[in-house]
Amino acid sequence: MTHQDKLQSAMGLADYYEPSPGGETAFSVVAPLVKFGPGSLAEIGTDAKTMGMRRVAVFTDATVAKLEPLALVLESLRKAGIDTGVYAETEIEPTDRSFLAGTAFAAEGRFDGFISVGGGSVMDTCKAANLYTTYPNDLLAYVNAPIGRAEPIPGPLKPHIACPTTFGTASECTGIAIFDLLEMKAKTGIASINLKPNLGILDPNNLKTLPKNVMAANGFDVFSHAIESITARPFTRRPAPSGSSKRPLSQGANPYSDVGCLEAIRRVGTNLVDAVNRPQNHHYESLMFASLLAGIGFGNAGCHVPHGMSYAVAGLVKDYQPAGWPIDHPMVPHGISVIVNSPAVFRFCASACPERHMAAADAMGADIRGASLADAGRLLADRVIEMMRQTDMPNGLSGVGYTAADLKALTDGAFPQKRVIDNAPREISWEDLHGMFEDALSYW
Ligand SMILES: NC(=O)c1ccc[n+]([C@@H]2O[C@H](COP(=O)([O-])OP(=O)(O)OC[C@H]3O[C@@H](n4cnc5c(N)ncnc54)[C@H](O)[C@@H]3O)[C@@H](O)[C@H]2O)c1
Numbered sequence: 185m186t187h188q189d190k191l192q193s194a195m196g197l198a199d200y201y202e203p204s205p206g207g208e209t210a211f212s213v214v215a216p217l218v219k220f221g222p223g224s225l226a227e228i229g230t231d232a233k234t235m236g237m238r239r240v241a242v243f244t245d246a247t248v249a250k251l252e253p254l255a256l257v258l259e260s261l262r263k264a265g266i267d268t269g270v271y272a273e274t275e276i277e278p279t280d281r282s283f284l285a286g287t288a289f290a291a292e293g294r295f296d297g298f299i300s301v302g303g304g305s306v307m308d309t310c311k312a313a314n315l316y317t318t319y320p321n322d323l324l325a326y327v328n329a330p331i332g333r334a335e336p337i338p339g340p341l342k343p344h345i346a347c348p349t350t351f352g353t354a355s356e357c358t359g360i361a362i363f364d365l366l367e368m369k370a371k372t373g374i375a376s377i378n379l380k381p382n383l384g385i386l387d388p389n390n391l392k393t394l395p396k397n398v399m400a401a402n403g404f405d406v407f408s409h410a411i412e413s414i415t416a417r418p419f420t421r422r423p424a425p426s427g428s429s430k431r432p433l434s435q436g437a438n439p440y441s442d443v444g445c446l447e448a449i450r451r452v453g454t455n456l457v458d459a460v461n462r463p464q465n466h467h468y469e470s471l472m473f474a475s476l477l478a479g480i481g482f483g484n485a486g487c488h489v490p491h492g493m494s495y496a497v498a499g500l501v502k503d504y505q506p507a508g509w510p511i512d513h514p515m516v517p518h519g520i521s522v523i524v525n526s527p528a529v530f531r532f533c534a535s536a537c538p539e540r541h542m543a544a545a546d547a548m549g550a551d552i553r554g555a556s557l558a559d560a561g562r563l564l565a566d567r568v569i570e571m572m573r574q575t576d577m578p579n580g581l582s583g584v585g586y587t588a589a590d591l592k593a594l595t596d597g598a599f600p601q602k603r604v605i606d607n608a609p610r611e612i613s614w615e616d617l618h619g620m621f622e623d624a625l626s627y628w
């Protein structure tokens with residue numbers, strides 16, 4: 185049996201997409217324009233020139249500003265005769281305050297293009313600066329409802345080339361920019377096709393300097409995007425849209441996303457533990473490619489409960505300060521805020537699509553021989569927990585500073601994240617969500 189046949193039969197592909205009364209019958213595929221390969225970053229001068237850029241804002245952060253990828257980009261732009269202004273003050277896990285600071289820099293420089301060199305924090309801040317200088321408005325105007333007013337972005341932005349120096353967020357492929365709204369202690373974001381960078385350059389060499397914990401957090405973010413995409417509610421169970429322009433970006437699981445996401449899970453399962461503990465060049469290439477596959481997958485399918493829970497876990501942070509991140513305030517990094525919830529979600533949701541959880545457990549490297557489908561969620565959770573331990577991730581919510589006394593606040597924080605919670609393979613009540621947070625308190 186080929187890998188593809190195995191995938192199709194193991195995941196009950198046809199059954200999962202049974203038509204439903206009044207349900208959606210089509211899915212669309214949004215694919216980003218990307219370039220992938222070691223050394224590809226050095227071509228950026230030519231790429232920027234081809235896109236008509238003459239004076240660009242180069243967004244980065246204080247750590248990446250000292251590393252080779254930024255030097256390479258600036259040298260390549262200089263050789264192409266492109267003028268640059270560098271903004272290195274991006275906050276890690278950006279806030280409304282830092283989105284506005286980045287926008288103020290961009291507004292002063294009168295740039296005709298944007299380049300981001302950094303992780304999700306940098307790429308998202310660059311998207312926001314591009315948006316608010318092109319179509320000035322108050323910050324909440326374009327922010328997702330109910331926190332913001334979700335006004336449509338009026339048109340295309342200035343050209344943006346995104347160059348990730350982490351992997352996982354796939355922000356180079358998505359029309360999403362995420363930030364922390366300080367006064368509400370809530371993670372929220374802006375989502376629009378117009379925010380999608382015009383080109384992503386994925387150079388695996390950029391990952392060579394990643395601290396161990398950032399590598400692990402990124403790897404689990406990739407895994408979560410992939411598993412949430414293949415176990416999302418099938419697109420056929422979403423009510424059909426009233427017109428093709430009303431089809432949402434997050435469509436639910438679909439046959440296109442399935443293919444790349446299962447392969448992304450296989451790559452994470454095979455490579456992540458060694459990439460954290462004994463990194464070699466082939467790990468960088470495989471994991472960055474996995475990030476791209478999962479990024480395109482979740483860009484079309486959408487995430488569900490682990491990400492929905494993560495926004496509360498990150499937003500309500502108490503005193504957790506992770507090793508490996510150069511920060512002086514409490515913060516739960518994105519990949520960690522997601523993976524601490526995931527095993528509890530698999531245990532709860534697997535009964536809705538056990539074949540998919542089993543296929544994922546197999547791809548992740550669990551021994552599924554002789555296992556019954558009823559065990560799929562537990563098998564997948566156990567394998568993820570094993571990998572969390574091998575990569576020194578925190579032990580569930582208690583590992584990032586929460587106790588049973590926080591469960592209500594976490595549930596209240598995550599439950600309104602309708603866009604992602606409704607994308608789960610089964611219906612989730614407030615009590616169900618509370619139960620998953622409780623199960624996520626500790627795993628070992
Ligand atoms: N836009 C999206 O679609 C999307 C999706 C998921 C997450 N996010 C957001 O992205 C942010 C997280 O991004 P991230 O995980 O990529 O990390 P990050 O950008 O926050 O960076 C993490 C740390 O790694 C450092 N770093 C980055 N590249 C490095 C390198 N090559 N070598 C050494 N250090 C390096 C940074 O300076 C920082 O200290 C969060 O705000 C999250 O909410 C966005």
Ligand SMILES: [Fe+2]
Pocket residue numbers: 352353405408409491518522
């Ligand atoms: Fe994520």
